[in-house]
Amino acid sequence: MPQTTTRSTRLEARISPDALTVLKRAAEIQGRSLSDFVVAAAQEAAQKTIAETQIIRLSVDDQRALAQSLLNPPVPTPALHGARDAHHRLVLDSQ
Structure with missing residues (x-):
C-alpha cells in the first residue's frame, strides 16, 4: 500500500x-x-x-599518502601527547 x-x-x-x-x-x-x-x-x-x-574524494597521490600514513604513522610529537593529556583531563576525567 x-x-x-x-x-x-x-x-x-x-x-x-x-x-x-x-x-x-x-x-x-x-x-x-x-x-x-x-x-x-x-x-x-x-x-x-x-x-x-x-564523500571524501582524493587524487591518486593523496590516496597513496593517506594509505602510507595509516600503514606507517608518524611518531607522536610532544604537542600531540599534550593534546591527548588535555583531552583526558577535560573529557574523560570529568565523566
Missing part, C-alpha cells in the same frame, strides 16, 4: 518574475504543479548537498 504524506508546513519564497516564469515552464514540461516541481527540485538539491559532504 503506498505511503501517504501529509503536508502541514508552508514554505514561502520571493523570486524574480523571470525566475518564476522559468520555474512555471519547467513544471509544465514535467506535468507537475509549480509547488510539486519546486519541492522536488529543492529536495534533490538538498540530498545532493548532503551527499557531497559525506
Whole structure:
C-alpha cells in the first residue's frame, strides 16, 4: 500500500518574475504543479548537498599518502601527547 504524506508546513519564497516564469515552464514540461516541481527540485538539491559532504574524494597521490600514513604513522610529537593529556583531563576525567 503506498505511503501517504501529509503536508502541514508552508514554505514561502520571493523570486524574480523571470525566475518564476522559468520555474512555471519547467513544471509544465514535467506535468507537475509549480509547488510539486519546486519541492522536488529543492529536495534533490538538498540530498545532493548532503551527499557531497559525506564523500571524501582524493587524487591518486593523496590516496597513496593517506594509505602510507595509516600503514606507517608518524611518531607522536610532544604537542600531540599534550593534546591527548588535555583531552583526558577535560573529557574523560570529568565523566
